[in-house]
Structures are given as C-alpha cells and as structure tokens.
Amino acid sequence: MMSGAAMVVRALKDSGVTHVFGYPGGAVLDIYDALYAQDDVKHVLVRHEQAAAHMADGYARSTGKTGTVLVTSGPGATNTITGIATAYMDSIPMVVLSGQVPSMHIGEDAFQETDMVGCSRPIVKHSFLVKRAIDIPMAIAKAYYIANTGRPGPVVVDLPKDLVNVLEEHPYEYPEDVTMRSYNPTLKGHSKQIKKTVDTLLNAKRPVLYVGGGAITSEASDLITELAEKLNAPVTSTLMGLGAFSSVHEQFVGMLGMHGTLEANKTMHNADCIFALGARFDDRVTNNVEKFCPHATIIHVDIDPASISKTVAVHVPVVGSVDKVVEQVLNQISKKDLSGQKQKLADWWKQINSWRERQCLNYQKSDELIKPQQVIEALYKHTNGDAYVSSDVGQHQMFAALYYPFAKPRRWINSGGLGTMGFGLPAAMGVQMANPDAISVVVTGDGSIQMNIQELSTCLQYNLPVKIISLNNRALGMVRQWQDMIYKGRHSHSYMDSMPDFVKLAEAYGHVGIKVNHPSELDDAMAKCFALKDRLVFMDIAIDQNEHVYPMQIKYGAMDDMRLSKTERT
Amino acid sequence: MRRIISVLMENEPGSLSRIVGVFSQRGYNVDSLCVAPTTDSSLSRLTIVTHGDDKVIEQITKQVNKLIDVLKVTDLTDGTHVERELMLIKVAAKTDLVRSEVNRTVDIFRAQIVDTDAKNYTIQVTGTSEKLDAFAQAMWAQTEVIESSRTGVCGLARGEKSLRA
Numbered sequence: 156m157m158s159g160a161a162m163v164v165r166a167l168k169d170s171g172v173t174h175v176f177g178y179p180g181g182a183v184l185d186i187y188d189a190l191y192a193q194d195d196v197k198h199v200l201v202r203h204e205q206a207a208a209h210m211a212d213g214y215a216r217s218t219g220k221t222g223t224v225l226v227t228s229g230p231g232a233t234n235t236i237t238g239i240a241t242a243y244m245d246s247i248p249m250v251v252l253s254g255q256v257p258s259m260h261i262g263e264d265a266f267q268e269t270d271m272v273g274c275s276r277p278i279v280k281h282s283f284l285v286k287r288a289i290d291i292p293m294a295i296a297k298a299y300y301i302a303n304t305g306r307p308g309p310v311v312v313d314l315p316k317d318l319v320n321v322l323e324e325h326p327y328e329y330p331e332d333v334t335m336r337s338y339n340p341t342l343k344g345h346s347k348q349i350k351k352t353v354d355t356l357l358n359a360k361r362p363v364l365y366v367g368g369g370a371i372t373s374e375a376s377d378l379i380t381e382l383a384e385k386l387n388a389p390v391t392s393t394l395m396g397l398g399a400f401s402s403v404h405e406q407f408v409g410m411l412g413m414h415g416t417l418e419a420n421k422t423m424h425n426a427d428c429i430f431a432l433g434a435r436f437d438d439r440v441t442n443n444v445e446k447f448c449p450h451a452t453i454i455h456v457d458i459d460p461a462s463i464s465k466t467v468a469v470h471v472p473v474v475g476s477v478d479k480v481v482e483q484v485l486n487q488i489s490k491k492d493l494s495g496q497k498q499k500l501a502d503w504w505k506q507i508n509s510w511r512e513r514q515c516l517n518y519q520k521s522d523e524l525i526k527p528q529q530v531i532e533a534l535y536k537h538t539n540g541d542a543y544v545s546s547d548v549g550q551h552q553m554f555a556a557l558y559y560p561f562a563k564p565r566r567w568i569n570s571g572g573l574g575t576m577g578f579g580l581p582a583a584m585g586v587q588m589a590n591p592d593a594i595s596v597v598v599t600g601d602g603s604i605q606m607n608i609q610e611l612s613t614c615l616q617y618n619l620p621v622k623i624i625s626l627n628n629r630a631l632g633m634v635r636q637w638q639d640m641i642y643k644g645r646h647s648h649s650y651m652d653s654m655p656d657f658v659k660l661a662e663a664y665g666h667v668g669i670k671v672n673h674p675s676e677l678d679d680a681m682a683k684c685f686a687l688k689d690r691l692v693f694m695d696i697a698i699d700q701n702e703h704v705y706p707m708q709i710k711y712g713a714m715d716d717m718r719l720s721k722t723e724r725t
Numbered sequence: 726m727r728r729i730i731s732v733l734m735e736n737e738p739g740s741l742s743r744i745v746g747v748f749s750q751r752g753y754n755v756d757s758l759c760v761a762p763t764t765d766s767s768l769s770r771l772t773i774v775t776h777g778d779d780k781v782i783e784q785i786t787k788q789v790n791k792l793i794d795v796l797k798v799t800d801l802t803d804g805t806h807v808e809r810e811l812m813l814i815k816v817a818a819k820t821d822l823v824r825s826e827v828n829r830t831v832d833i834f835r836a837q838i839v840d841t842d843a844k845n846y847t848i849q850v851t852g853t854s855e856k857l858d859a860f861a862q863a864m865w866a867q868t869e870v871i872e873s874s875r876t877g878v879c880g881l882a883r884g885e886k887s888l889r890a
C-alpha cells in the first residue's frame with residue numbers, strides 16, 4: 156500500500172526513469188514530497204518549465220531513452236507546450252506529468268486550472284487524464300510504452316491533486332507487460348514490398364539513399380552503411396538524420412534541402428531511384444513538390460503509414476521500422492550477385508563528383524572579421540569531431556549542420572520540425588545530464604540564447620560544464636538574411652542594439668565568459684574553452700554580421716534550383 | 726467526392742475530441758458525424774461523412790488510424806454498403822388541407838408522425854441523406870417547417886465485411 160504520490164515516483168522508477176526535469180507547484184506538492192524521500196529518480200530543478208521539456212528532449216535525443224518532465228497545473232503545464240510541440244514535430248519520446256486541480260474542481264475554473272489534455276491534444280502522441288489513484292501505475296506504464304514505440308512522441312499524463320494525496324494509501328501494481336488492442340505498430344516490412352524494393356534498387360542506375368530521423372530512432376546506422384556500401388550508392392541526409400550515416404564517409408554527399416549542399420540536391424533531382432529511410436519529404440526538403448525529382452522511382456520506408464504519400468506520392472510504400480526493413484533488404488540482396496554494381500554506377504559517380512567540384516561550402520575568409528563557418532570548423536577541430544552538438548535556430552544552426560561533419564548518430568541535437576529558438580541550451584544540458592563524461596556543446600545565436608538564458612542558473616546548481624558557442628552577429632540573422640533577399644534589405648525588427656554583455660552575464664551566473672572579437676584570437680579562445688573541462692564556458696564570438704547561409708534553394712523551384720552565394724545561382 | 730468513414734475506437738473520455746481534432750487540425754471537412762457505443766460497451770463506433778479527393782481521403786483514414794484509441798478505420802464508400810440517417814422534423818399543421826397533404830407525403834416517404842398537437846406534426850423519417858433532403862423540401866413546399874434535427878449518417882458494409890475488435 157502506498158499513496159498516489161508514492162505510486163507516481165515508484166512507477167517512474169519501474170519504467171526505468173533516471174532523471175526527471177521539473178518545477179514544483181501546488182498541484183504536485185505531494186509528488187514532490189514523495190521525491191524527497193528517495194534517490195532512485197534524480198530530479199533536476201529547472202528555472203522555466205519550457206526548459207524542462209527541452210532538457211528531457213536533449214536527454215532523449217542523445218540516448219534514445221524517454222525523457223521525463225514533471226510540472227504543476229496551470230502555468231506550469233502551459234509553459235511546457237512549446238517543448239512538447241518541439242518533441243512532437245521531431246518524434247522524440249517524452250512523458251510529461253502535469254499536476255491538475257482536484258477532480259471535484261475540474262471544470263470550475265479553479266485556481267491554476269487549465270485543460271492540459273485539451274491544450275496539448277494536437278501536439279501529443281497520446282494523453283491520459285487519470286481518474287483513480289489505482290490507475291496511476293498503468294497510466295504511467297502505458298505512457299512510456301506509447302512514447303517510445305512505433306513512431307515515438309510525447310505523452311501527457313495529467314494527475315488531479317486528490318489522486319496523489321499523501322495521506323491516502325492504495326495497492327500498487329505495476330503491469331509486467333503493456334499491450335493495447337488499439338495500438339500495434341508494424342515493424343517488419345511486407346515481403347511483397349521488400350521484393351519490389353530490392354528489384355527497384357538493383358535496377359537503378361542513379362540511386363540515392365535519402366536518410367532521415369527515423370534512421371536514428373531505429374538505430375539503423377550500421378545496417379544503412381552496409382547497404383549503401385553494397386549498393387555503392389550515394390547517401391544524403393535530412394537535417395534530422397545527420398550522423399545516421401557518417402558525414403565523413405566518401406559516399407556521403409551532404410545534407411539535402413533548403414540549405415543542403417549542391418551535390419546532395421543535384422543527386423536527388425537527377426536520381427532514377429530514391430530510397431527514403433525514415434524521412435518525410437518535408438517542405439524544407441522538397442522545395443516545389445510539382446518539380447520534385449521528376450526521374451525517380453521513390454521507395455519510402457516509414458513506421459508511420461500517414462507519413463507515406465502525404466506530400467509526395469511514392470511508388471513503393473513500405474510500412475515498417477527502418478532497421479527491420481533495411482535488414483530484410485540486406486537479406487534479399489546478399490543472395491544476389493552485386494559485383495557489377497561498381498561498374499554500373501560509375502557514370503553516376505562521375506556526375507556526382509563533377510557537382511562536388513563546385514565546392515559549394517567554400518567561403519571567403521577575412522583578416523578582420525570572424526566568419527561563422529570558420530567558428531564551426533574550429534569547434535570541430537577542438538572537439539575532434541566527437542562532441543554532442545546541440546543547436547538553437549537560425550543561421551548558426553545551418554552553419555553547424557553544414558560545417559560540423561557528424562560521424563555518429565545522436566550527436567546532432569536540433570529542433571528541426573518546429574524550429575524552436577531557445578531549444579539549444581536546455582537541450583545541451585539534458586545531453587550533459589545523460590552523458591556526464593562527454594563534451595556537450597550548444598551552438599547558438601545572440602537571439603536564441605536569450606530565450607532560455609535563465610538556465611545558466613540550473614547549470615551552476617548541477618555543475619553542468621556545457622560549452623556555449625554563441626555566434627554573435629548582433630542580429631536575428633536568419634530573419635535578416637530573408638529581409639536582404641526578399642525585402643530589399645529592409646531590416647524590420649531583426650537587429651538588436653541592446654545586447655547584454657554576455658561575458659559579464661555568464662560571470663554573474665557563476666560561470667566563465669570569453670569574448671572573441673578577431674579571427675586571430677579564435678583558436679586560442681577555443682583551446683582555453685575546452686581546457687576548462689569542469690566549467691561552463693560562454694564563448695561570445697563576434698562574427699561578420701553580413702554573412703548569409705548558402706547554398707539556398709530558390710522558392711518555387713526544383714530541389715536543385717539554388718543560390719550559391721549572394722551573386723551566383725545554379 | 727463524398728465518403729463515409731467508419732471508425733471503431735475505445736469508448737473512453739476524450740476519444741471523440743481526438744478524432745474531431747484531427748479533422749479541424751488538418752483542415753478536413755466533416756459533413757456529418759454520428760457516434761455511439763457498440764453492443765460491446767467498451768467500444769464506440771463513429772461514422773463520419775466527409776468529402777475530398779483520393780489523396781485527402783487516404784490521409785484522413787491514415788491520420789485517424791494513427792490515433793492510439795482507434796482500433797479500425799474503413800471507408801464504407803469503397804464497397805457496397807447500407808447507409809441510413811434519421812430526421813425528426815416539426816411542421817405546422819393547422820388546417821385540414823395541410824394535414825391531409827402532409828399525411829400523404831408521409832405515406833409516400835414511409836415516414837411516421839410521432840407527435841402531434843393542435844398546431845403541429847412531428848415526423849420521423851429514415852433513409853439516405855438524399856431522401857431526407859427530399860422530404861424536408863416537400864415539407865417546405867406544403868407548410869412551414871418549425872425545426873428539424875438529423876442524426877447524421879450511420880452505415881455498415883454489405884455482406885461479409887465487418888468492423889470488429
């Protein structure tokens with residue numbers, strides 16, 4: 156027998172939870188009291204509930220485990236909404252436990268009452284409003300099961316205060332096994348579709364593997380590498396898939412899409428077969444769908460049937476998880492003679508290499524101004540390419556994605572689908588919590604970092620030695636870039652004359668701040684930053700304000716219609 | 726094209742709002758919606774009449790199927806099916822002339838007068854939505870329609886096909 160509050164904590168432990176990111180308040184005080192009495196589950200006290208959700212998210216992205224959030228009713232719960240939406244768009248497993256007013260007051264506009272199940276409904280995979288204390292273990296067990304199976308996503312568990320009362324005890328029974336008649340994700344691909352896939356792949360003269368976040372979720376990296384090598388096919392990746400296939404592999408042609416490489420987008424556009432693995436033909440990839448890859452037979456593997464043919468009609472749909480399907484394909488292919496594959500794709504590679512020769516990521520260095528690309532290259536060098544890199548949203552995000560080649564999955568942590576400024580720092584903190592010995596970096600901008608800067612305080616409390624690489628262009632750079640390109644340089648509200656002194660700010664929070672103004676200082680400053688292994692370091696790097704992110708797709712065009720610099724286009 | 730989507734789902738609080746949410750969130754049309762528990766009270770059956778091109782309908786069925794509470798989804802209009810809707814309609818019936826005219830129409834449509842007072846008839850009609858439309862129109866031609874209420878379509882596939890847990 157135990158109280159509802161004790162059941163919550165116990166059910167978290169039984170669900171394998173190690174960390175809870177949260178913030179207390181009236182409706183969850185009983186649960187907080189139950190947390191006090193134990194050390195199985197570590198609670199991390201944030202400074203804003205949005206950050207709790209992003210921390211849980213960073214924890215989840217870097218480990219594959221479900222991230223957990225605990226907040227009070229009303230404002231505590233609504234503050235998590237952006238974090239839940241961020242996780243939803245990128246299919247990240249997360250469980251959000253929210254307090255609720257006592258059952259008998261629900262619907263009365265009681266103090267700190269919001270309909271959390273209703274507020275979060277469009278941005279969760281599922282949600283529960285628990286009705287009886289004895290249902291708590293089952294609701295929590297189901298929440299974790301749903302969050303991290305099939306296409307993962309956030310699940311909300313709303314807990315009315317009367318259910319978790321520490322004074323009332325109930326029998327506790329955690330289910331050994333969760334099954335639901337209405338929820339059974341398909342993992343293995345249909346054998347007929349696998350056969351079609353293999354035939355299409357082997358008949359292709361100009362194939363490409365288009366790898367997305369689903370490849371990371373399903374831990375399919377090794378299998379995809381094996382398949383790519385067997386087929387001798389080029390591989391491109393979405394923003395979400397970076398690292399699933401090593402960016403330093405010679406068959407990698409770079410990220411595709413709006414800010415993809417020229418060679419990646421050219422390869423896609425000219426391919427006769429696209430093998431999409433856990434990617435969803437997002438509008439930031441396809442550009443104008445009417446002009447999308449006109450020569451290709453498209454095979455689409457996705458665990459979510461609703462993702463298939465949602466934006467682009469595909470020829471060979473395969474419902475299943477990427478790892479299982481690639482394994483099935485490999486089993487079939489291993490029976491075939493693939494010795495001719497190199498020869499068959501020789502012309503294709505010749506063409507791809509000619510696109511590579513354009514060296515679309517080259518940029519003009521300067522003696523006076525630090526270029527953002529140069530900062531990311533220095534970061535790569537000083538972390539041996541082996542850091543966990545979280546990112547905020549803006550130009551700096553694209554520079555990080557393009558200039559830091561990720562060799563492993565789960566190393567690139569960014570808000571791809573929702574594009575949430577303020578995601579980076581808390582995500583990097585979640586990463587650091589989950590991987591205490593790793594280097595956890597956040598690449599951010601002067602705009603984004605101010606959207607969750609209060610978490611510097613949390614970093615001090617938990618000794619999180621996150622490294623903040625802030626590309627300070629004194630502007631909302633990405634907005635400014637669009638204004639330069641589309642609005643004749645009318646910089647409407649995209650620059651800020653009132654930047655704080657970030658070095659002093661870091662110091663005020665008890666950390667180290669380093670200001671970098673000149674290209675000649677960059678290397679030493681980076682070295683100093685990463686030598687301070689146990690400290691949070693805030694690198695405030697003044698970069699060229701006028702730099703744009705290129706390449707960039709031209710609106711309404713095909714995938715490979717791109718601007719390559721301020722003056723050149725394809 | 727007009728489509729009838731049939732959904733079998735857990736009869737739990739919130740299930741209906743999730744389904745309705747999918748339609749409003751993703752901009753799909755709901756022409757009518759009819760929902761009630763099945764003979765197994767742990768399940769609800771929902772019938773949604775919607776319209777859209779094939780791509781939209783495919784997305785609707787997939788997105789609804791994706792909801793955790795949903796067991797099965799089928800597009801009844803894919804095959805032969807039986808569909809029915811019920812309407813209660815209250816009309817002014819003050820004079821003998823109107824009463825006899827309305828009575829005749831009720832007979833033709835095999836409708837029923839289920840309530841009456843000095844001034845009104847309340848009539849029940851069942852059938853396809855078109856039949857109900859036609860009946861309402863006939864009433865308008867003969868007298869004044871005071872109010873009406875329709876259930877929305879419910880339907881089943883003909884023959885062997887069924888939607889069961």
Ligand SMILES: Cc1ncc(C[n+]2csc(CCOP(=O)(O)OP(=O)(O)O)c2C)c(N)n1
Pocket residue numbers: 547548549550551552574575576577599600601602603604626628630631632633634
């Ligand atoms: C919460 C939120 N608000 C607004 C935006 C729109 N937005 C996208 S990038 C950007 C500018 C980001 O500025 P900064 O963090 O300084 O990065 P930079 O582009 O300068 O590298 C804005 C405002 C967003 N993505 N997220």
Ligand SMILES: [Mg+2]
Pocket residue numbers: 549600601602626627628629630631632
């Ligand atoms: Mg900026």
